[in-house]
Amino acid sequence: MNLHEEQECVQKAMNNTLSGLQADPWLVRRVLVNVKGETMMGRKLSASMVIAIVLIILSITAAVAAGLGLFEKLSKGENADVRLKPLSENAEKIAVKATTDSGVTVEIDEAYYEGNRVFVSFRMTGNVDFTEVYDGVPDREYEWGEEREDYIMAEYYTSDDEIIQQKIDMMDGKGQRWMVSRGATPNEPVYFMDGTFMQNHQSVFQRQEDGSWIGWKECAVPDDKAAESLTLKLKLTEYDSVSFQDYTTFHEYFEDIKETEIPFTVVRNDNLIRLEGSTRTETYEAKAEFTCGQIDLQGNVTVSGEAPEEWADYWDHFEKYQETGKDMDSIMTWILIKDGEEIEAVNEEPDLRGSAWLAFERMDDLEGLSLVPLYSDTWIHMEEAIPLTVVTETAAE
Amino acid sequence: MKAVKGPDSPDERIEKMVIQYQTPLLRLCYAYLHDAELARDAVQETFIKAYRNLDKYRETASERTWLSRIAINTCKDMSRTGWFRHVDRNITPDMLPEPAKPVEPEDRELTMEIMKLPAKMREAALLCWLQGMTYNEAADALGISLQAIGNRLNRARKKLREAMERSEAYESA
Structure with a gap:
């Protein structure tokens, strides 16, 4: 489904479902009154806002933890x-x-x-x-x-x-x-x-x-x-x-x-377990270097080759590509998979070339982990997965 | 002698905008905020801001795009406030407004799932899919990179697909 078809599908669904939302027949008047500084016809404080104001006071009180x-x-x-x-x-x-x-x-x-x-x-x-x-x-x-x-x-x-x-x-x-x-x-x-x-x-x-x-x-x-x-x-x-x-x-x-x-x-603290992996396709190579310590599992996927340069050029000159109608299926980030389930990153910094720094919640069992590229159009490519393997375990001195 | 109509006054321009765009903006704000009253507040605020900035409006963007940009940022500002985060914003089917005409179940389902998306995905989805913005316009409106917009939309697609598949599996069970 392309963007235009997605738009049609979502617009039809949402416009039908939300067709009962009532427009305000006095909105023009309210806006004009408001911008001209008059006080009449201001919107009333809605019930949810009254509740909200009470809640902010309560939340401030509850925030004390000595x-x-x-x-x-x-x-x-x-x-x-x-x-x-x-x-x-x-x-x-x-x-x-x-x-x-x-x-x-x-x-x-x-x-x-x-x-x-x-x-x-x-x-x-x-x-x-x-x-x-x-x-x-x-x-x-x-x-x-x-x-x-x-x-x-x-x-x-x-x-x-x-x-x-x-x-x-x-x-x-x-x-x-x-x-x-x-x-x-x-x-x-x-x-x-x-x-x-x-x-x-x-x-x-x-x-x-x-x-x-x-x-x-x-x-x-x-x-x-x-x-x-x-x-x-x-x-x-x-x-x-x-x-x-x-x-x-x-x-x-x-x-x-x-x-x-x-x-x-x-x-x-050097008590880290190191994990590595790599993959190679016709257009790029990717290397993953991760560590798992006391706080999290984190590391870098570094992508190199012909394709990453094209992706970077595409995102740097997106408008130019849009004018020509040319689209680019590029790696947006990498997803960690364990036993077929995606593990959501707690922090990530992907770049335009498909490389990324990623951090995940720490885990004791580091078996069966792989990183899978997430493409902008074609989504997940399991065939390009990087299996992560434990390579060393360094004990603190 | 033929009368020549001059350019619209600010009051006339805002009146035309309200007539044309109030309803789509109300849907946008409702889908973001999950509350009809707050959505009306946000729409009113959007047109107030638009009026005050009519002189800054450049016709490089459509009026709809310009207003959508103001509206989504107004919604974001409202949702950033401390009180908003302490109000239960979970949406359930019975909370949706009674539709003006019969709605197909899959339309209702898709709407619900879009409204349940995490805020960052929801912003991107509402601007690009509901409001029909280009990636570039949405990236500009949200102050993020094109890559980030693409990323958020992809994640939104995946979540929606999974949710719709779960729903189909549930119905066929």
């Missing part, structure tokens, strides 16, 4: 990465902290180094997020770095959190307001002491009820930097921003003001 390591606390979050639980059991306590001049304290709680990755959890407290909102226009000229239409739906939301409520007010679209924010973010990658940085595979942080922030990172250690132990630094960037809303456009001025580095050392 006395846990941060990996364990993060593992209890909604849709948490399955690797956080083994991380909570294996990570070493670091407990180093630093406080900036403006009163933000960042603490590295735990870290874990396995194979070619470092995992680190951290907490930020203090003046992490300061916001003041003023009526009118800013008191001086700013060179706005970003100007965009912003999402304005604030009339539907309220929050017990004063800062959140200020931001809601800021965005309500009912008057000119400007806002000054100062805060701190651990957005930067983790660095080696010589300034080399590690690519983030994952970087997650979330605000807590008490105003603190907690988060974790999964970072890739370059091959030439691997060592028995690593001394690294987490960077905290403090920023200063001014935002201004004038009914239609959201203007933002953003300036990094200071970086604080927090060094820490982590020792490598």
Whole structure:
């Protein structure tokens, strides 16, 4: 079935099934009233939103979990990465902290180094997020770095959190307001002491009820930097921003003001099982190198040959190919199969040439694993599977 | 003397858009949000944003594509909020609105399965299949690569095929 046929099929099904959804005969009027700033005929707060507002307050209250390591606390979050639980059991306590001049304290709680990755959890407290909102226009000229239409739906939301409520007010679209924010973010990658940085595979942080922030990172250690132990630094960037809303456009001025580095050392766990495999077709060769440790099963599939170059060219020049009507059946990523069942990746970074870095939940039984290419048009090609075989098991010293 | 009609005013343009696109956008938003009231809120918000940005609209994209892009991002914004994640969004057949005309069971089944897709696949599926966007337009609307759109649609196809096969097996049992 081609895209056009798929569209026809889905449109027929959904248009028939959802034909009972009632259009709003007053919608034109409501839109015009709203954009012209009148107050009559605003939509009522729907029941689901009332429930939702109650739920956000409840969820904030329920978020307190004292006395846990941060990996364990993060593992209890909604849709948490399955690797956080083994991380909570294996990570070493670091407990180093630093406080900036403006009163933000960042603490590295735990870290874990396995194979070619470092995992680190951290907490930020203090003046992490300061916001003041003023009526009118800013008191001086700013060179706005970003100007965009912003999402304005604030009339539907309220929050017990004063800062959140200020931001809601800021965005309500009912008057000119400007806002000054100062805060701190651990957005930067983790660095080696010589300034080399590690690519983030994952970087997650979330605000807590008490105003603190907690988060974790999964970072890739370059091959030439691997060592028995690593001394690294987490960077905290403090920023200063001014935002201004004038009914239609959201203007933002953003300036990094200071970086604080927090060094820490982590020792490598070498207790890894290595798995390898390869495949060769008429148009490409693929080699898989994976390791299974205490946290996950992860590794790379590296694809080379004639076809991968064509695939990369296709995705780089997609519009040109579309004009010519030429389609390309290329490898999008690889799927792990065990006993005929697909095991979903917990993290993956495929590239345009069919190569991919993949991570899966760790498993004790490593027999019967194979990686199968997933093509853009023809889907799974079992005949090109890479069987994964255990090649070595290295014990920690 | 023949009267010459000038270009539509913003009010007239938005009125025409509402008349023409309200219903398809409502279906799009409902399929994403699983809630008729929220979907109506999202559609209203979409047209408010459209009105405020009429001057930025370039006719390189169709009005439907432009509005779909605003609508799906409005739905995404709504679903990102903390409260949305704490509301049960599972969809069951009895929650669907009563159709205006008889519906074939396989149409209802396909609609349900599309609505049950994980959010990222659902976005891609709704934009490309329901709204008729090209891969390029959908990638642009969602701010992701073409490869990612293709990947998500492929995964959606696979999930739908498996679900429909399960359903057929169940019915024939």
